[in-house]
Amino acid sequence: MRAPKENVSSTSSVSVSVSVRNLYKVFGRRPKDAVTQLQSGASRSELGPHETAAVIDASFDVKKGEIFVVMGLSGSGKSTLIRTLNGLLEPTSGSVAVNGIDISNVPAAKLREVRQKNVSMVFQHFALFPHRTVLDNAAYGLEVQGVRRAERLERARKIVNIVGLDGWADKYPSELSGGMQQRVGLARALATETDILLMDEAFSALDPLIRREMQEQLLELQAELGKTIIFITHDLNEAMFLGDRIAVMRNGRIVQIGTPEDILTDPANDYVAQFVQDVDRARVLTAGAVMEPARAVVPLSAGPRSALRVMRDLQAGAAFVLGPGRTLLGVVSDRHVMRQVKSNETDLSRVINQEHASVPADAALVDLFELAVESPLPIAVIDDKRRLLGVIPRVTLLAALGNVPTNTTPINIIEPVSIIPDAELDAMLASPELTSAAASTEGTLA
Amino acid sequence: MITDFRLPLGDLVSDGIDVLTDSLRPLFDLIRLVLVSLYEAVEFVLLSPPFWAIIIIAAALAYFVKGWKFAAGTIVGLFVIVGVNQWENSMASLALVLVASAIAIAISVPLGIVAARSNRASATIRPILDFLQTMPAFVYLVPALILFRVGVVPGIVATIVFAMAPGVRFTELGIRGVDKEVVEAGHAFGSSPWRILRQIQLPLAMPTIMAGINQVIMLSLSMVVIAGLVGGGGLGSDVVQALSRIDVALGFEAGLSVVIIAIYLDRLTAALSGKRRTMWTPWRTKATITEAAPSPAPAAATADARVGASV
Numbered sequence: 027m028r029a030p031k032e033n034v035s036s037t038s039s040v041s042v043s044v045s046v047r048n049l050y051k052v053f054g055r056r057p058k059d060a061v062t063q064l065q066s067g068a069s070r071s072e073l074g075p076h077e078t079a080a081v082i083d084a085s086f087d088v089k090k091g092e093i094f095v096v097m098g099l100s101g102s103g104k105s106t107l108i109r110t111l112n113g114l115l116e117p118t119s120g121s122v123a124v125n126g127i128d129i130s131n132v133p134a135a136k137l138r139e140v141r142q143k144n145v146s147m148v149f150q151h152f153a154l155f156p157h158r159t160v161l162d163n164a165a166y167g168l169e170v171q172g173v174r175r176a177e178r179l180e181r182a183r184k185i186v187n188i189v190g191l192d193g194w195a196d197k198y199p200s201e202l203s204g205g206m207q208q209r210v211g212l213a214r215a216l217a218t219e220t221d222i223l224l225m226d227e228a229f230s231a232l233d234p235l236i237r238r239e240m241q242e243q244l245l246e247l248q249a250e251l252g253k254t255i256i257f258i259t260h261d262l263n264e265a266m267f268l269g270d271r272i273a274v275m276r277n278g279r280i281v282q283i284g285t286p287e288d289i290l291t292d293p294a295n296d297y298v299a300q301f302v303q304d305v306d307r308a309r310v311l312t313a314g315a316v317m318e319p320a321r322a323v324v325p326l327s328a329g330p331r332s333a334l335r336v337m338r339d340l341q342a343g344a345a346f347v348l349g350p351g352r353t354l355l356g357v358v359s360d361r362h363v364m365r366q367v368k369s370n371e372t373d374l375s376r377v378i379n380q381e382h383a384s385v386p387a388d389a390a391l392v393d394l395f396e397l398a399v400e401s402p403l404p405i406a407v408i409d410d411k412r413r414l415l416g417v418i419p420r421v422t423l424l425a426a427l428g429n430v431p432t433n434t435t436p437i438n439i440i441e442p443v444s445i446i447p448d449a450e451l452d453a454m455l456a457s458p459e460l461t462s463a464a465a466s467t468e469g470t471l472a
Numbered sequence: 473m474i475t476d477f478r479l480p481l482g483d484l485v486s487d488g489i490d491v492l493t494d495s496l497r498p499l500f501d502l503i504r505l506v507l508v509s510l511y512e513a514v515e516f517v518l519l520s521p522p523f524w525a526i527i528i529i530a531a532a533l534a535y536f537v538k539g540w541k542f543a544a545g546t547i548v549g550l551f552v553i554v555g556v557n558q559w560e561n562s563m564a565s566l567a568l569v570l571v572a573s574a575i576a577i578a579i580s581v582p583l584g585i586v587a588a589r590s591n592r593a594s595a596t597i598r599p600i601l602d603f604l605q606t607m608p609a610f611v612y613l614v615p616a617l618i619l620f621r622v623g624v625v626p627g628i629v630a631t632i633v634f635a636m637a638p639g640v641r642f643t644e645l646g647i648r649g650v651d652k653e654v655v656e657a658g659h660a661f662g663s664s665p666w667r668i669l670r671q672i673q674l675p676l677a678m679p680t681i682m683a684g685i686n687q688v689i690m691l692s693l694s695m696v697v698i699a700g701l702v703g704g705g706g707l708g709s710d711v712v713q714a715l716s717r718i719d720v721a722l723g724f725e726a727g728l729s730v731v732i733i734a735i736y737l738d739r740l741t742a743a744l745s746g747k748r749r750t751m752w753t754p755w756r757t758k759a760t761i762t763e764a765a766p767s768p769a770p771a772a773a774t775a776d777a778r779v780g781a782s783v
Binding site for chain 1: 651653654657660662663671675
């Protein structure tokens with residue numbers, strides 16, 4: 027996944043929506059010659075003065091139902107690339123297959139049919155028809171398909187409502203704000219009910235607040251509709267927020283394809299690394315990606331004495347208590363456990379505090395800050411069966427944001443630090459009941 | 473030595489016209505017949521009703537496209553024409569202008585479309601237009617006279633040739649000026665080129681095309697007087713007469729009638745193109761947008777909800 031070229035075995039697979047193979051797009055007088063030059067190893071700058079290579083040797087597959095983001099700076103060839111996917115530009119060399127149909131060499135009529143039924147598009151500057159109402163704009167694709175007027179207006183009205191423009195259907199685009207205009211653009215694309223959606227810098231012309239809102243709305247819609255979306259952007263944060271997978275482009279070449287976390291944590295080269303430097307890591311990284319193994323844990327069956335021993339060894343003031351199958355039951359603090367030991371109680375469950383912070387593994391770090399502030403304990407990361415997967419101490423959270431490699435060199439701090447003097451604990455643990463319980467704890471933790 | 477040599481360009485063109493006259497006589501006779509009948513039909517429509525009926529119709533048209541001020545001005549202007557006894561001449565000239573500009577538009581708009589769609593066509597058409605537009609208008613009269621004989625037809629033909637250029641230019645400009653992304657959107661949804669032309673390019677280029685049509689009509693009017701030289705009749709013949717007799721009074725009256733008709737047609741067509749434009753750029757947008765723009769609150773709310781859900 028990390029290599030520039032993806033290793034793909036089958037093209038006919040049903041789960042692949044768009045398949046691009048060795049795609050070149052060169053503008054200029056002698057594009058074919060330029061492709062031959064590039065194929066034999068010439069770089070983009072070595073081409074003749076009249077040839078511009080916009081896309082060089084791009085190969086990738088977009089899976090059905092995923093959001094595939096193509097990211098790069100202006101001039102990286104991303105807008106050219108997306109226009110070859112619906113035949114607005116013809117590839118100079120290589121092939122593009124949409125739902126199994128090779129569109130790189132088909133007659134115009136067939137290409138129009140593919141555009142009507144398989145691929146629709148949302149544009150950077152909205153590209154709405156200014157002389158048509160919102161509703162007529164949204165119905166355009168259906169009109170081209172030849173759907174009867176009453177039916178297409180009804181279907182368009184539904185979509186207009188879905189994108190949140192109820193009450194605006196009879197306005198003209200110039201009466202709408204930018205965000206609303208792009209909702210019309212989205213409605214126009216969705217109304218055709220094609221399963222592939224091309225979005226060319228669709229939110230780049232919007233101001234940041236509206237952009238954020240549109241991104242969130244797109245994800246909501248996507249969860250509902252399950253389209254295959256190919257999204258072009260120059261904004262890495264947007265790419266990271268939206269993309270299931272991201273292709274990073276530079277100077278016409280795809281330099282890395284991978285999940286947002288792949289690209290953030292394991293950039294393919296210096297260029298990508300430099301690019302991801304400024305990304306809002308808190309929104310991309312998930313709890314699962316930065317968590318550390320939980321060490322201050324005791325099984326419920328271990329009893330107060332061995333729990334205290336564990337905390338003593340780790341210099342921790344609290345520990346997570348696990349039930350059968352590593353399910354997280356709660357937290358015990360050293361003070362409570364010590365009281366139990368003093369009064370010779372054996373049931374740890376009576377002092378378990380269940381009000382501790384826990385999050386699923388796919389929670390974004392940005393959502394953890396508040397919990398980290400409120401809770402003195404590391405945040406527990408659990409799966410859907412409440413099994414403890416790991417913990418995120420505050421230090422880890424900070425280290426992840428600062429791009430300190432937490433996973434390779436663990437930071438040796440356990441929170442919260444115990445406040446009970448060592449001597450008192452040692453005295454407590456020196457009593458005869460210790461040995462058997464401690465042995466069972468060690469076994470569980472290993 | 474050098475003075476002996478002469479490019480025989482003029483002779484070549486003259487010979488060419490001779491060949492045309494000899495070989496295509498029936499064709500030119502047919503064209504002449506068609507143009508004469510068109511002209512006479514329009515003239516009949518304009519002259520058979522009483523003059524006040526035409527004035528009422530013109531004023532109603534003026535009121536409809538622009539407003540009561542324009543309508544009032546129309547009534548005053550046309551009554552002035554009646555007052556100086558130039559009504560019949562004016563209607564004859566108007567008929568010539570209408571026929572000539574209708575034909576010029578019918579030729580120039582499609583040519584403009586072709587020029588807009590192909591750079592090669594544009595490169596071919598442009599120098600021809602330059603030629604047609606800058607060649608002194610009188611020069612067209614000579615071959616037109618030979619091909620179509622004296623009368624209204626050489627006037628109409630010379631007018632068409634002279635007035636066509638802005639129609640082509642404005643149409644090309646208008647279509648090329650349509651937002652590329654909007655045209656691309658048409659393609660992206662699978663429209664045929666014909667549908668894109670009809671539903672996107674022509675409607676969006678219409679204000680510019682209308683400006684071109686306005687120019688075509690104005691140029692046609694300016695040719696009316698020249699058409700008088702070849703027996704075109706109407707106001708032109710009176711102007712020519714005034715010129716040969718040094719008759720200032722007649723010349724002024726006929727000239728003023730041309731001006732009145734010109735102003736009427738200009739404001740009428742300008743108002744038509746302006747009207748189309750306002751249809752999709754209403755003036756009230758700014759205020760409504762700021763009020764209606766969705767507040768950022770929902771975004772924050774969803775983010776909170778996500779945090780809540782994940783705990």
